[in-house]
Amino acid sequence: MGFLSTLNIDWLSLTALGVVGLLSLLVWRRYFSAISDIPGPFAASFTRLWHMRRILKGDQNLELIRLHAKHGHFVRMSYDEVSVSHPDAIKKILLATLHKANWYKIHALPDYRFQSPMSTTDPKKKVEKSKYIAGAYTISSVVRSEEYIDQVFESFLGWLDRYADEKKPMDLDKFISYATFDVIGEIVFSKQFGFLERGKDVGKAIENSLALNAYVAVAGYFRWINIMLLANPVVTWLSIMPMGHLFDTTKAVLADREKNFNTRHDAIQYWFKQHEQHPDKLTMRKINTQALAAVGAGSDTVAAGIQSFIYHMIRHPDAWRRAHAEVVEAASNGFCKDQIVSYADSQRLTFVQACVKEALRMFGPVPMGLPRIAPKGGLAIGDRTLPEGTIVSVSPWVIHHSKELWGEDARSFNPDRWLSEDSAAKEKYWIPFGAGYGSCPGQNVAKVELAKITATIVRDYNIEFVDEKQTWKWKAYFTVVPNSWPVFIEKVAQQD
């Protein structure tokens, strides 16, 4: 009994000590840390939970825009993180070679052994890793797969035609996702996932990837728990991750291609050749990781971009008419006449390209802030110096919707801003793909897909909302892909 009561007292003392310690830490974070004077939500000043709650709510992008409008260039979004919207933020944070924040380490997929350039936080190591990969994504490399991209888009348009004939409402958002996943399959390893062929989300792979997307966005902040629960060799071996069909297809194709990689030009062929020349630099394991990263990062994002284009163009019928007229005019001069507009011809379409840029500005597929770490000596931006070790992030959404940077109409879809005299100056604030050494390696793939499909759609179709008053729905996790905006499709008569 005596022994037990001593134990009770010890437990009590320990608990009390723990509570006092925790409270002291929270009070220090809130009132005494070097960034305690930076405004933001009260809870954010001492815990990451505020940010995680916002991510899971799915509106972190809009909330951050609102907070910057209220507080100015610096918003404290966690005890150790400051979101920055100053005009110099891109130059000083993304274009400088600052270390990426630890959040990126979650991107070692499917488990911690598979370190990718995305999960590597040291700039030098990341650049070194990317060196043997990036060549697969140059424009000339992507265009070598153009006939296969066209095959996917032809199949996609086949579905549009079917819905046009039947005059039935179409969930276009879903078919756009099927198309972008199948295009990535073609570009990376010459095999589609079969979404378009079957006209459905095979094995609910796309639906499940949304849950994974939400998970990844927050799990970056509790990496060790994630390693214990999911991102470990046992789970990989058991193959019980929810993205089954995407992983399985990728793995099976890679295993097959290892036997005979020289089938046709695609990213895998390029990486296997790099592996032959630099076996210790680009290992087979890294190629696996890279193929999965491309599928994970390069399908939903492009789908969101295509959706944003169509959605905003429907809402701006004048822009749609001008875009249509531009493609028809090009066709009358002998260009843009292929069933799917060629990438080369699409580059003549100044207005359509402006609409694509504006669509990516209005609704960037990546809604999270891009976090880096303030270097030794701190980071001076505007009238502040953020202390060494602070996480400093730049949100493409905040930058793209800043009235200071884009003018009073920052929140309106206005493709003409890209045709005005100061458009070149605005370019440096256009960051849907990020900027600097950490920026999106697959942006050429996205640009080729977007340029081709948008020009073809405005040339060949009219699209209307089933319910004009209905707005789309979306949840902004790591990426943001809209849904629930059914449309009617009408095919435009072909002109010779």
Ligand code: HEM
């Ligand atoms: C409109 C479409 C796309 C957008 C808006 C987009 C945007 C981005 C952004 C903002 C990042 C992170 C930058 C950072 O952390 O600072 C990123 C990374 C990445 N993206 Fe994209 N992306 C798109 C399409 C693609 C495509 C088509 C591919 C593959 C073919 C791809 C592959 C990747 C990969 C592998 C990473 C991680 C890169 C690394 O750190 O090396 N993305 N993307």
